[in-house]
Amino acid sequence: MPYFDAASAAPLHPVAREALLASLDEGWADPARLYREGRRGRLLLDAAREAAAEAVGCRPDELVFTPSGTQAVHSGVSGALAARRRVGRRLLHSAVEHSSVLHAAEVHEAAGGSRAELAVDRTGRVAAGDVAAALGPDTALVCLQSANHEVGTEQPVEEVAALCREAGVPLLVDAAQSLPWGPVPGDWSLLTASAHKWGGPPGVGLLAVRKGTRFAPQGPRDERESGRSPGFENIPAVVAAAASLRALRAGPETAGEAARLRRLVDRIRTRVPELVPDVEVVGDPVHRLPHLVTFSCLYVDGEALLHELDRAGFSVSSGSSCTSSTLTPSHVLRAMGVLSEGNVRVSLPYGTDEADVERFLEVLPQVVRAVRERLGVPAAGRETVAATAGGASEEAPSGEEPAGSAGPAGLVVDSLGKRCPLPVIELAKAIHDVPVGGTVTVLSDDEAARQDIPAWCTMRDQEYVGERPAERGAAYVVRRRA
Amino acid sequence: MPYFDAASAAPLHPVAREALLASLDEGWADPARLYREGRRGRLLLDAAREAAAEAVGCRPDELVFTPSGTQAVHSGVSGALAARRRVGRRLLHSAVEHSSVLHAAEVHEAAGGSRAELAVDRTGRVAAGDVAAALGPDTALVCLQSANHEVGTEQPVEEVAALCREAGVPLLVDAAQSLPWGPVPGDWSLLTASAHKWGGPPGVGLLAVRKGTRFAPQGPRDERESGRSPGFENIPAVVAAAASLRALRAGPETAGEAARLRRLVDRIRTRVPELVPDVEVVGDPVHRLPHLVTFSCLYVDGEALLHELDRAGFSVSSGSSCTSSTLTPSHVLRAMGVLSEGNVRVSLPYGTDEADVERFLEVLPQVVRAVRERLGVPAAGRETVAATAGGASEEAPSGEEPAGSAGPAGLVVDSLGKRCPLPVIELAKAIHDVPVGGTVTVLSDDEAARQDIPAWCTMRDQEYVGERPAERGAAYVVRRRA
Known part of the structure; x- marks a missing residue:
């Protein structure tokens, strides 16, 4: 039963599982306490922070653990904006950011701040020149994801980071999708990520704030995580998250696995339009995440398509409106100006069996044909x-x-x-x-x-x-x- | 090596461990997804919510899971206050609430709201009459813990809940310390709790908002947990938390264990002043948590005392100023007007061995004497x-x-x-x-x-x-x- 929705959540990595089990026994106590159980927890937490910081490419004291990637984004955006309030209240973000960024931006706007969306091209990519043009004296923060979660397109983060540095404006990079595959290059100021995207357990996000970046945490605070993430530390999960990230990075197989998945995705990108009439494969074909591909099928009901694929044993997601609780199509596909109906996102987990991909390519044409037939669309297309x-x-x-x-x-x-x-x-x-x-x-x-x-x-x-x-x-x- | 700091964090309950392991394999996917892994996660989440709601004494749709008890308090306080903004902006809370309540109150005050502290007597108890007198037409919310986390004293929650209902003011009960021992009685409006206090894993808090209570979640939101707790659900931890809470409640041993620990605490309350000169045992001797006792030793440095007890194998906590990062003594002890120096909180975990308590009573007098001697205070006291x-x-x-x-x-x-x-x-x-x-x-x-x-x-x-x-x-x- 192949699971092809790694971009949503990856199954627990064996290293994460092992680390979690070990630290459930060693890391349950309050790390702020002076007794041995507390000291042991503190040691585990410190070691996890060092490992995660190394994988991110920052100093341990620049990184805090949050309860989720979403909360890392919410805290990162609000803390960076608040610290820059005197400079200006304008937030720039791409039109294809993760909903957590958009929700944080809405709250900023509701509180009297302003925001501007950076448009993307038909592949979902922001032009660095557009960022340069949009940066103004009142720009408080720029948010740009490292790679898109729905279509896989990589953003020009390194170039944008340089532009932001020059303008003295902090850049927050949502690296949730790309961090499993490597550190985010460039001189960014803030970075967020989410452990369950790389096979860590749920319940762990990362927020890195590089030294020299002004930051004023908002909302109630306590003494945990440098005052940047309140609430009792979830040490077992944090240890498991850091261990699995380190395992992914340290293993010589990661680069090989990325290349292998990239080839599998290339195969899907090539074969799907050959096998299924009236399909649009979206996203940048080259500058993209290794494991993710998205396409839309004309004259197809996305929910029915997902349902049929699920019956056939394939778990994928979709940006079609009929698969979302709001009945609006994905804002990413909208910003790209591409078809949203019959949309399918395939994101291959680490270790995906090539035979499963081949079977998906066998099944998909039949499934699309069946859904079209039920909608009164004969198979031959236009x-x-x-x-x-x-x-x-x-x-x-x-x-x-x-x-x-x-x-x-x-x-x-x-x-x-x-x-x-x-x-x-x-x-x-x-x-x-x-x-x-x-x-x-x-x-x-x-x-x-x-x-x-x-x-x-x-x-x-x-x-x-x-x-x-x-x-x-x-x-x-x-x-x-x- | 006896661990006597259950009020800070309890070791993982065997049932929680088992449930966590099982749901790591079954509950890692996004429960909002339509495919089988997602549906499986949704079923686990729904079942956990039902079990937790039953233990709390509310409906499943009134309860959401948060990443910590602290975040449950922060969200509960801000959401309740925001929904009552037109009525008034006055927040009443006891002087001995957990710091998470105080931090939320500070944020409320900084945003232009007002607050008033309800004083406590020398046992740490709020007088219901004081609440009645303080309730005004502009009171937006009352916060009262079910039992105090530092001294164990139970608050008159049921009586205060009735007064609040009569006045049409919502009552938020922080039940973090008492929920392991039973549901909170009375007609409260909001309730918060934290799983790692009852042997659940870290990373899970509860927020219950009873139907009819106006509630307006603050900050960025998403579609998770009824819009009341953003970020990817931590299903394995939630399942483990609910399973262990249900196990505590369902087991006939819980009532027996509470009675047993109550007797052990009574023994500590009686023996410590007999064995150690110049000691003040604080908190209500009868209306209290079963497993918790706190005392302060005159002429003793709290940090040295904790250190010596740790060397002797006992893990306890302290509200002495020298054991906190802020160098201010516990606000609870201050509000009660009792001694803060040489303060020790003993909170016995479920299953505590009676022999460990006896050994503690043997060791404590020697340890106190040694610390006093180093401070130049001879053993015989006054x-x-x-x-x-x-x-x-x-x-x-x-x-x-x-x-x-x-x-x-x-x-x-x-x-x-x-x-x-x-x-x-x-x-x-x-x-x-x-x-x-x-x-x-x-x-x-x-x-x-x-x-x-x-x-x-x-x-x-x-x-x-x-x-x-x-x-x-x-x-x-x-x-x-x-």
């Missing part, structure tokens, strides 16, 4: 969709066309109340019912349509005219090119 | 101290007496630069050098003197006249009664 278009467009009640909508050659498709991927399927069916130069207007109240209709136009080389508000949802206008 | 008084008082340079100081019969003892317990030792030596009715003025810049000189006067039936500011530190005036 041409067949076009051939069935009459039925769908006849259903479109042009009487519900909002005032001032499509021109004389226009056709209106009413997809109100229908969820992703139905609006796009209906658009694909209708487009061949209008002459070249004619328009199809899709009425939709599904949040994913806003993203997926323009993405479909890019994939299909049709012209996306734009979006107008409608009585319910919005009206998306597409002009047929060919 | 009379002997008085007999050696001449030497000390002759050292007191009356020329350094501040303006307007002691009267004609007065004697000034210069203890500037000397740490606890030296100022009290010098006072004890000097008091017999003045006639009955005469005064001794102790100059001291040690924070503990402010607490221990009045406490000494109570113990010795001398009159504490008061304190005056001095060029350095303060001048404490004592009048000889007999």
Whole structure:
């Protein structure tokens, strides 16, 4: 039963397990106490801090353990912003940061701070030049992930760190995804990470604040972890986290394993579009995490796809709206301007069996075909969709066309109340019912349509005219090119 | 090597260890995911929540897991205060709450809120009548621990909960110390606890918010734990915490064990003053935690005492100033008005061997005697101290007496630069050098003197006249009664 969602959480590394068991007996006492059990805990904690700091590339006294990567981000962002309050209150972050950064940014904004998102290109990458242009005298902090958690694209952290140093602005790097594979290069100021991404136990995050970085921890504090992470230390978990990170780094196999997984991912990137019609593989094909690949399948319901893959034994995740509790598609895919429907993220854990990847490539085409068939999309893709278009467009009640909508050659498709991927399927069916130069207007109240209709136009080389508000949802206008 | 500091952290319960091991393999994946590893995690998390809720006495949907008891308190206090902001911004809490409550209160105050401390009597107990009198129309929240972590005294939580309900004010109960022994009675609104106090692993706190209690979580949030505790769930630890709490509660031995430890503590409470001269046993002798007792030894350096007990194999803690990083004595002992010097807290873990308690009672008198001897205090206590008084008082340079100081019969003892317990030792030596009715003025810049000189006067039936500011530190005036 292959688990292909290492980017979400990796199974416990054997070294972590062993270290955890040992330190459950040795490290349960309060390390602030003067008696032997406390001293023993303190020794374990100090050793774990040294090991983790070495792996991060910082000094032990620059690193504290937090209860999660999320809390490391929350504390890091709020502490850095508070310390720079007199300089300015502007926070810059990429549009594709992890939700923990975005949540911290929202709290900053709600408290009167300002923030600006750095756009990404279609691979999900920030341009260092954009950061340079955005840095202003009131910039308090820049947040940039080392590599994206949904599409694997590496960010130009080293270059951005240099720009930030020059401007005297601290850079916080969320290294949750990349730290298992190596230290983050460059002269960053703050760094965060999360142990369960590298096979450490849950319950451990890292926050490094390099010397010389002004930092003012927010919220209630105590004497634990240099006043930067309150609450009783979780020494057994911290020891296990540090031990497994060191094991990954020390082992000569890590570089080999990264290269091996990179080849497996390359194979998925090449084969999936060959095996499955109407697929978009996203993210940078070269400058990326070794183990992660994401693709989106047109005319596919992401939840059904995940369900079928799970039935077939594969555990993957998705940025499709129908797989999230909010019914909005992934903000990462949105910022990249790529398709969100039928989205699949494959992230291979350390030691993934090549045969499992081959089996995934066997199973995927059948699964996609089955889901499409249930949605009334024949297997052969675009041409067949076009051939069935009459039925769908006849259903479109042009009487519900909002005032001032499509021109004389226009056709209106009413997809109100229908969820992703139905609006796009209906658009694909209708487009061949209008002459070249004619328009199809899709009425939709599904949040994913806003993203997926323009993405479909890019994939299909049709012209996306734009979006107008409608009585319910919005009206998306597409002009047929060919 | 007996460990007598269960109130700080208890060793891992065998049931917790077993549950942790099992769920490391079953519960490492993200419980929000749709695939089988995620569903398995979700089932474990739900079952743990049900078990913990049953032990707490609330509904499962009222309880969230946090990374520590401290974070449960921080989140509980800030969320309850924020939700009541329109009603008022006044926070009431006892003077003897855990530091996590005090830190949350400080943050509230720094943000413009107000707070008032409820005084305690000499046993460390809040009077319910005082709470009733303090409740006002602008009271946002009351915080009251179920039992004190340093002296074991139980608070009148049930009575205070009823008063708060009547006034429409939520009550937050920090149940960290008492939850291992039973649910908190009464109609409280919020409750917090910490798993490593009952033999669960570190890394797990509980926050219960009863239905109908307004609550507005503060800080960055995510979709985890009903938006009340951000960051990846630590399912293995949560499962272990719930399993061990259930085991404690379900086992018929818990009530028997509580009674057994209560008898052992009674023996310590009785025997220590018989075996060691000049000792004050503090806290309520009856309405108390079963396993905890605290006493203070006059003329003893707490750090030296802990060190000697550790050498003799006993791990205990202390609220003496010389054992804390801040050099201020325990705020609990201060609020109670009892002696802080030579303070020892003994808290017996589940299953404590009676023979270890007997050995402690054998060792303690020798250890106290040795520490006193090193400080120049002969073993026989008060009379002997008085007999050696001449030497000390002759050292007191009356020329350094501040303006307007002691009267004609007065004697000034210069203890500037000397740490606890030296100022009290010098006072004890000097008091017999003045006639009955005469005064001794102790100059001291040690924070503990402010607490221990009045406490000494109570113990010795001398009159504490008061304190005056001095060029350095303060001048404490004592009048000889007999």
